[in-house]
Amino acid sequence: MQNISKTYGSGDSAVTAIKEASFEIYAGETVALLGPSGSGKTTLITMIGCITEPSGGKLHLNEKLIYDTKWQIKDTRRLRRENIGFIFQSHNLIPFLNVRENVTIVPQMNGVAIKDANKKAKELLDYLGVGEKLENMPSQLSGGQSQRVAIARSLSNNPKIILADEPTAALDGQRALSVMQLLKKLSAEQGVAIVVVTHDERMLPLFDRILRVEDGFVKEDKEIKEFS
């Protein structure tokens, strides 16, 4: 990101949510996004995810310029489904699709054959320890299992970057730690950049870098606190 800004509204009512943020995120890196409520974290993550259009600056993904005063690509949704994985707070699986379909929907939208998508989904779910839940509906899963399925979905399109919005918010301490360790492991093994919005400072030692968002300014926190 180069001097990325986001301003909502115009004139006297204009509110600048992000002010000239510049930073890079590298493959295989885990980055925590910290900040109080209303500091601009969500705006930042939606701009990284090509959901919200910035008001200025430049945005690159995988060394390709995708925003420079306007979107440089026509189809941002295609860009998302081919390059970006998303993990939300719990209960954000599609409730009317079973676990297998939740994981295979993105590859299928990318034109991957159902057979191949199913095979990959099985592998991912087995890897994440929820392989036996393949045909279950989301309502039949626990919070931790749902989040693992969400992680499998985020990995199903071989993304360059995974954006996670408080993925441990609805989990108890042990499960939260387990999920974060899993993300860390995936990042290291698959070379995926992972950006996590979190309030849980206990998880900070698991991250390579910390970005703090305060009043729209993004600055890097050099100190990684010890896990307590």
Place this chain on the structure above:
Amino acid sequence: MINLAQRDIAHSLGKFITTALGVGMLIGVVLIMLGVYRGLVHDAMIVPNDIAPNLWVVQKDTLGPFAENSRMHEDFKYSLKGFSGVKEVNPLTFQSIQIPQGVKPVRVFALGYDTRTSFQPYHLIKGRPIATPFNEIIVDSKTNFKLDDSISLGRNIYRVVGLTHKAVSFGGDPMIYLDLKEAQELQFLFSNAQIRNDRERQSASSATAMVNSFTLKLYPGINPAEVAKEIKRWKHLECFNAKEQEDILTKNVIERSAKQIGMFTVILLIVASVIISLIIYTMTIGKIKEIAILKLIGASNFTITKMIAQQSLLLGAIAFIGGNIFAQLTADKFPKTIILLTDDALKLMVVVIIVSILSSLSGIRTALRIDPASAIGG
């Protein structure tokens, strides 16, 4: 590619089917209303089609015998028979009456006819025609009378000798058939008290040898218009051909009822359309979170539009089928004739498809406006 509409419906199948059947009942009512209209036209034409004359002869300056009162001397039949081309003259009386049936009287429409002519009552399904012009009656099965039942009518007691099926008047009342002379007495003969009173007043009681209409059958090749012209000229009577009588019935007698039913049907269709729109919109609103997630993970507008449109069309299709079944099951239970035509159902199907597509537009518009960012932040 996963069919999202199908999965969503399967996930809440009971709710979807119940909603569709609810809409289906509304569509069924629309179909029934169309059937009521068809039944109205059908019923209006039963008696004219049954008699099927070439010409109707009625009192001068009236639209008789159905739309207006018409009264003529029966003996006109001899002079009418004398017109060139006339094969048969049938004097008829028509009269709405109530006959006792248990604790509640039955309203019927009585047709008096000369039992010596070729005319036979509509759809005689049991018994026999009136053989002797003495106290014999044919009734429709809707009156709930059976063969050999006795009916007290006027000064006589009649025996049911024949039963018809679905023979009704233009008002939907079941038909009864009497010999002309007895029907004339029923309509034109005053009570004894009235006759005595008339004698005291030294005024003559009305003659009973009156009829409401004559129907004429012409020889093949004879132009009815020519005969009608001659009758109007010499006998000062009114003449209608079969088409004119049909127009009088459909445009004068049942026009208001038909318009009323038509208005009601249109209102029902509008209500059904609004309800379908609201249901599709509500179904979409209920999936805002899921649609936001789908958009966030990269689902195209086409994928989302397809999901909503397919659900809408399926809702319409199930509602249409349910509505048809509902209409078929209930049509016979209505007191008046309901005629369900395939043609009407097909036209309604086209309307339902159009309404479903239009209804889905509001849902699609809402869905396409959903911000994918709303999926983030719980």
